Amino acid sequence: MFQSPEGGLLGVSHLCPPEEASLSFPHAHLSGIITGTTEQLCRTFQSGLGKELHAQLVAQDKQNKHTSYISGPWFDMYLSARDSIVLNFNPFMSFNPDPKPDYNNQLIRATNLTMSAMRFMKTLRAGLLEPEVFHLNPAKSDTDTFKRLIRLVPSALSWYGAYMVNAYPLDMSQYFRLFNSTRLPKPGRDELFTDEKEKHLLVLRNGNFYVFDVLDHDGNILKAAEVHAHLKYILSDNSPTPEFPLAYLPSENRDTWAGLRQELLNNGNKETLRKVDSAMFCLCLDGFPITDLAHLSHTMLHGDGVNRWFDKSFNLIIAKDGNAAVNFEHSWGDGVAVLRFFNEVFKDSTQTPAITPQAQPAPVDSSKVVQKLDFRLNDTLKAGITKAKEKFDSTMQSLTIDSIQFERGGKEILKKHKISPDAVAQLSFQMAFLRQYGQTVATYESCSTAAFKHGRTETVRPASVFTKKCSEAFVREPSQNSTDQLKEMIAQCSKYHNQLTKEAAMGQGFDRHLFALRYLAAAEGLKLPEFYQDPAYGQINHNILSTSTLTSPAVNIGGFAPVVPDGFGVGYGVHDNWIGCNVSSYPARNVRDFLQCVNKALGDIFDVLEGKPL
Incomplete structure (x- = not known):
C-alpha cells in the first residue's frame, strides 16, 4: 500500500513547472490563429520577462517541495471567482x-x-482507503501479480517499485474536503471551511x-x-x-x-x-x-x-x-x-x-x-x-441540455483498430463543429494531474493541425480522399492525441505553466505582459468546446454548463459498445444540431474504419 497515515501519498511525485530548463510555446496547438505579431510576442516573452518569471517560478517551486506549483494559484483562481x-x-x-x-x-x-x-x-x-493508481503501462502494473509483489516491498520503497513500471499512486490530499466541508462566501475571495468533529x-x-x-x-x-x-x-x-x-x-x-x-x-x-x-x-x-x-x-x-x-x-x-x-x-x-x-x-x-x-x-x-x-x-x-x-x-x-447514444460501437471496436477511443470522441466534436459552423475553435479537455502531489488538472488541447486536416477531409472533401487515406488521418489524430494526453497527465502541458507565470507576474505587481494581451492568447482561452469524460459502471450520465456564453459544455463517455454524449448550451448555440453532427461524424469514422467509402 502506498498511503501515508495522513492520507497523502508516500513518495508521490512533485509537480514542477514543465520544461525546467527552458520556456517553450505550443506552436502546433495555435495553428491557424498565430500571426506574425503573436510569434514576435512569444519570442520576446520567451527570452525576456517570461524567462525571468520562469526562473522565479522554478526557484519558488524548489522552496516548496510540500506542494505543487499550481496548487495555490488554482485554489485562488476558483475562490476569487x-x-x-x-x-x-x-x-x-x-x-x-x-x-x-x-x-x-x-x-x-x-x-x-x-x-x-x-x-x-x-x-x-x-x-x-487504498489510492487509485495511474497506469502508463497497465499490462505490467495493473495486474494481480504486481499488486501481490508490491505489498511485500517496505512502504518506504513501494513507490519506487511502482515507478519502475510506470504506475503512479494518485494524490489523495483533496479527499478530506469531501465531508463536513463548505465553501463560505467572503468579499473578494471565498474560504473553504471544514469541521471534522x-x-x-x-x-x-x-x-x-x-x-x-x-x-x-x-x-x-x-x-x-x-x-x-x-x-x-x-x-x-x-x-x-x-x-x-x-x-x-x-x-x-x-x-x-x-x-x-x-x-x-x-x-x-x-x-x-x-x-x-x-x-x-x-x-x-x-x-x-x-x-x-x-x-x-x-x-x-x-x-x-x-x-x-x-x-x-x-x-x-x-x-x-x-x-x-x-x-x-x-x-x-x-x-x-x-x-x-x-x-x-x-x-x-x-x-x-x-x-x-x-x-x-x-x-x-x-x-x-x-x-x-x-x-x-x-x-x-x-x-x-x-x-x-x-x-x-x-x-x-436560457440553458438547453440534450444527449445522444451512438450505438454502433465503442471501446472494443476502436481498440481492435488500434485507435484511441478518446481521440475518436474528440475528433467527432471537431468534425461536428466544422460541419455546423464552418470553422474550428479552441477546445478544452480536462486531464487530471493527480499522479503528482497536490496536482489538480492540466488541459489537453484536442484541436490540432491533425484534427483540422482530418475534419476538413471528412466534412469538405470526402470524395477527394480514399478510405485508406482517411483511415491514416484518423490514426495520426489518435497518435497525436495520445501524446498530448500523456504529456498533460505527466505535467508537461502548457496551460497551467502559462497560467502560473501570469499569476506570478500579478503577484509581483507587474503590468500584464503583452504576450497575455495578444488576441491569440485570448482566443485559445475562450474555450467554445469545453469537454470532460468520466466513464464508470456506476455513472449513468454527467454534465456541466458551457464555460463561455457562445460555447458547448460537452460531457461524454466511450463505453465498451457505445458512445454517450451529454451537451449543454445557451441560446448562442444549437445543441440538437451539434449532436446530430456528432452522430454523423461518429458514423463516418466507423464507416471508414470498417472500410466503407463515405
Whole structure:
C-alpha cells in the first residue's frame, strides 16, 4: 500500500513547472490563429520577462517541495471567482439505477446511499482507503501479480517499485474536503471551511432544512434502521416550501451572497448556519420523479434552486423515483476524488446494502432527534432571496441540455483498430463543429494531474493541425480522399492525441505553466505582459468546446454548463459498445444540431474504419 497515515501519498511525485530548463510555446496547438505579431510576442516573452518569471517560478517551486506549483494559484483562481458557482463551476454525475428494481424506492435508496457514504468516510479517516493508481503501462502494473509483489516491498520503497513500471499512486490530499466541508462566501475571495468533529447530516426537502446525527457519541455510524426512521420522518413532513427559500442565496454572485450571509449572521442565524456549514454533506430529497435524460440533467445540474445547498462540498440528490446524483462544488477538488467516492458508494450500496425494501425503520421517536432549522429573515434578506430567485430562474431557462447514444460501437471496436477511443470522441466534436459552423475553435479537455502531489488538472488541447486536416477531409472533401487515406488521418489524430494526453497527465502541458507565470507576474505587481494581451492568447482561452469524460459502471450520465456564453459544455463517455454524449448550451448555440453532427461524424469514422467509402 502506498498511503501515508495522513492520507497523502508516500513518495508521490512533485509537480514542477514543465520544461525546467527552458520556456517553450505550443506552436502546433495555435495553428491557424498565430500571426506574425503573436510569434514576435512569444519570442520576446520567451527570452525576456517570461524567462525571468520562469526562473522565479522554478526557484519558488524548489522552496516548496510540500506542494505543487499550481496548487495555490488554482485554489485562488476558483475562490476569487465572483460569478455564481451554479452552472459556472458545479458539475454533476448521476448514478445508474440500483440493479435490483425494488431498491430504487426513494427512502430505501436514500438510506443505503447515506450509509455507504458514511462507511466511505470512516474508511478514509482510518487511513485504510487504498489510492487509485495511474497506469502508463497497465499490462505490467495493473495486474494481480504486481499488486501481490508490491505489498511485500517496505512502504518506504513501494513507490519506487511502482515507478519502475510506470504506475503512479494518485494524490489523495483533496479527499478530506469531501465531508463536513463548505465553501463560505467572503468579499473578494471565498474560504473553504471544514469541521471534522461534527456528526450530523444536512437534509433538504421542499426547501426545508433538517439535521440529525449520523454518528453516535463514540464516532460510530448510526444503525441503518435509525437512519431509515429519521429519513422516513423527514419524507412524511408535509411542510410547504418556505415563502422565501434560503437555498437561492448560494446561487448568487459571490460578493452579493457574502453580503447577504453577513446579514444572516447579524440577524441571529450564526448557530443555524454553522449547522449547515459543518454537516457531513447535504442530502437532497426531491418530491418528483425524473421523466427523461434531459430532465435528469437539468434536475441534477441546477434543479429549481429551492432544494440544494450549492456551497456544500457535495449534494447527494435523490429524486422521488430513486434516481440519484452528486452535484459538487469544484474549488476544493476535482473529478478524480469525487469519482472515487461515487464508485465506492455505488458499489457498496448495491452489493452490500444496509437495508432491504422489507426492512422496518427502528422504533425511535425521530421528532426528538431530527431538528428542523429555522432561519430569521428580515426585509433585506427577503428582498435578496427574491432577487436571487429571479436571476436563477432567468439563467436556468436560457440553458438547453440534450444527449445522444451512438450505438454502433465503442471501446472494443476502436481498440481492435488500434485507435484511441478518446481521440475518436474528440475528433467527432471537431468534425461536428466544422460541419455546423464552418470553422474550428479552441477546445478544452480536462486531464487530471493527480499522479503528482497536490496536482489538480492540466488541459489537453484536442484541436490540432491533425484534427483540422482530418475534419476538413471528412466534412469538405470526402470524395477527394480514399478510405485508406482517411483511415491514416484518423490514426495520426489518435497518435497525436495520445501524446498530448500523456504529456498533460505527466505535467508537461502548457496551460497551467502559462497560467502560473501570469499569476506570478500579478503577484509581483507587474503590468500584464503583452504576450497575455495578444488576441491569440485570448482566443485559445475562450474555450467554445469545453469537454470532460468520466466513464464508470456506476455513472449513468454527467454534465456541466458551457464555460463561455457562445460555447458547448460537452460531457461524454466511450463505453465498451457505445458512445454517450451529454451537451449543454445557451441560446448562442444549437445543441440538437451539434449532436446530430456528432452522430454523423461518429458514423463516418466507423464507416471508414470498417472500410466503407463515405
